[in-house]
Amino acid sequence: MSSTATLSPPAPATPPPAPADQRWTPRLWGTLLVLCAVLFLDGLDISMVGVTLPAIQTDLGLSTATLQWIVSGYVLGYGGLLLLGGRTADLLGRRRVLLIALAVFAGASVLGGLVEDGTLLIATRFIKGLAAAFTAPAGLSILTTTFPEGPVRNRALGIYTVFGASGFSSGLILGGLLTEIDWRVTFLLPAPLALIALVAGLRLLPRDGVRNPGGYDVLGAATSTGALLLLVFTVVNAPEAGWTSLRTLGSLAVVAALAAAFVIAERTVAHPLVRLGIFANRSLVRADLTAMAVSGGYLSFQFIVALYLQNVLGWSPLQMALSLLPAGIIVASSGPVVGRLITRYGTRRLIALGMVAFVAAYALFLRAGPEPAFLTVILPTALLLGLGFALSFSALNVQATNGVADDEQGLASGLVQSSFQVGGAVALAVTSAVVGGGAIVPGRLPDTFLAAIGVVTAISLLGLLAAVLGRSDRTSAPDAVENRSLAPQSAA
Numbered sequence: 001m002s003s004t005a006t007l008s009p010p011a012p013a014t015p016p017p018a019p020a021d022q023r024w025t026p027r028l029w030g031t032l033l034v035l036c037a038v039l040f041l042d043g044l045d046i047s048m049v050g051v052t053l054p055a056i057q058t059d060l061g062l063s064t065a066t067l068q069w070i071v072s073g074y075v076l077g078y079g080g081l082l083l084l085g086g087r088t089a090d091l092l093g094r095r096r097v098l099l100i101a102l103a104v105f106a107g108a109s110v111l112g113g114l115v116e117d118g119t120l121l122i123a124t125r126f127i128k129g130l131a132a133a134f135t136a137p138a139g140l141s142i143l144t145t146t147f148p149e150g151p152v153r154n155r156a157l158g159i160y161t162v163f164g165a166s167g168f169s170s171g172l173i174l175g176g177l178l179t180e181i182d183w184r185v186t187f188l189l190p191a192p193l194a195l196i197a198l199v200a201g202l203r204l205l206p207r208d209g210v211r212n213p214g215g216y217d218v219l220g221a222a223t224s225t226g227a228l229l230l231l232v233f234t235v236v237n238a239p240e241a242g243w244t245s246l247r248t249l250g251s252l253a254v255v256a257a258l259a260a261a262f263v264i265a266e267r268t269v270a271h272p273l274v275r276l277g278i279f280a281n282r283s284l285v286r287a288d289l290t291a292m293a294v295s296g297g298y299l300s301f302q303f304i305v306a307l308y309l310q311n312v313l314g315w316s317p318l319q320m321a322l323s324l325l326p327a328g329i330i331v332a333s334s335g336p337v338v339g340r341l342i343t344r345y346g347t348r349r350l351i352a353l354g355m356v357a358f359v360a361a362y363a364l365f366l367r368a369g370p371e372p373a374f375l376t377v378i379l380p381t382a383l384l385l386g387l388g389f390a391l392s393f394s395a396l397n398v399q400a401t402n403g404v405a406d407d408e409q410g411l412a413s414g415l416v417q418s419s420f421q422v423g424g425a426v427a428l429a430v431t432s433a434v435v436g437g438g439a440i441v442p443g444r445l446p447d448t449f450l451a452a453i454g455v456v457t458a459i460s461l462l463g464l465l466a467a468v469l470g471r472s473d474r475t476s477a478p479d480a481v482e483n484r485s486l487a488p489q490s491a492a
Contacts, residue, residue: 032147072232145406164331275411296459297459300432330389331386
């Protein structure tokens, strides 16, 4: 049976998509602000946890290998369930999925701040990642189905990015301040913020209905989720188990078998979880590959630098937060401009320039040593990181979702978000293995540190290649859509 079966038409949403020639209504602004608040919360949570890692390690007595799971546990749930989350949002209603997952996120935040055991803390991070696997694609697909392709969507995604960056930069400062009190406070803070967003979402998010109640792809959901969960778990655990161990190789063989079963299922079921034809959109594939490198490089870099600044240089969490703050400020202040740049120049150029900035940032950090070098290494690295995110993040989301039908926006959103998370898990596992357990000690730069930064730089170079190589998809390329109307928009 063909894998291109169409879903039934979606229920009308309130408010309807905003035409490019109409002003945005207060209700439309309210919808956007709720979605921005959810992304803000995600950025806040990730950056606060990054700052608290050394304090958690000291308080709970965790090894460097175990400490990695504070980050990787979140990535495991996030990356493993994103495809399921995106398609569930398409089929069962984006608003419903977003609000339920937001409530779960709030509950896991409370639990994370109360546990006394490292294993339980990692479990709460997994639950939060699981919740984010549903909120992220649901939120992005609500945005892309509410705001039509072109200048209007580019502007909305620019504002959306500002809130994500503001959450990240705020999290750096709050994480540094709150860790001085108790790292547990950083885990509790997202709970009331999530509840506020939940109440606002109940009132403002557009209602949508069940789109295809009889066509849920159970086999595809089981095989894809199983494959992604096992893949992320395997690569994160490989440094401890051994990359060539029977356990690791056996797990990878099972991943391959599950992936093959998934492809077979998607080619035969009437309503596939992932319509394989979507990968004919070369711009979407290019965006997904580049997203893997962006997230993989940055998450690995943040993990290494948190240990470097606090354990090698002896900086406080607040000092570390302030040193990286310029990156968040650049992204937060660039949002309105980036939307216009995407409309004028297209996504491909911006993504390529963003990847050049990432490569330069990581290469510059190869000059780091056992003595602080803020003005010549740390500050310019932070500025380049901010430029990289400002140019690439919104553009990647636009490139991955333009040219995709409304009933597959959740799928496209899930694919690009899954790429961010799986790329982060794989790269973090590799760089963590290069650093080695217990290698970073006060006052001494370990030999493995620069090697790990070299790995991060190489990952970003691969992302740059993915961004620039290959032909544009003339039938559905985002650049073709973005540039077909350059008239000034009247939305305000």
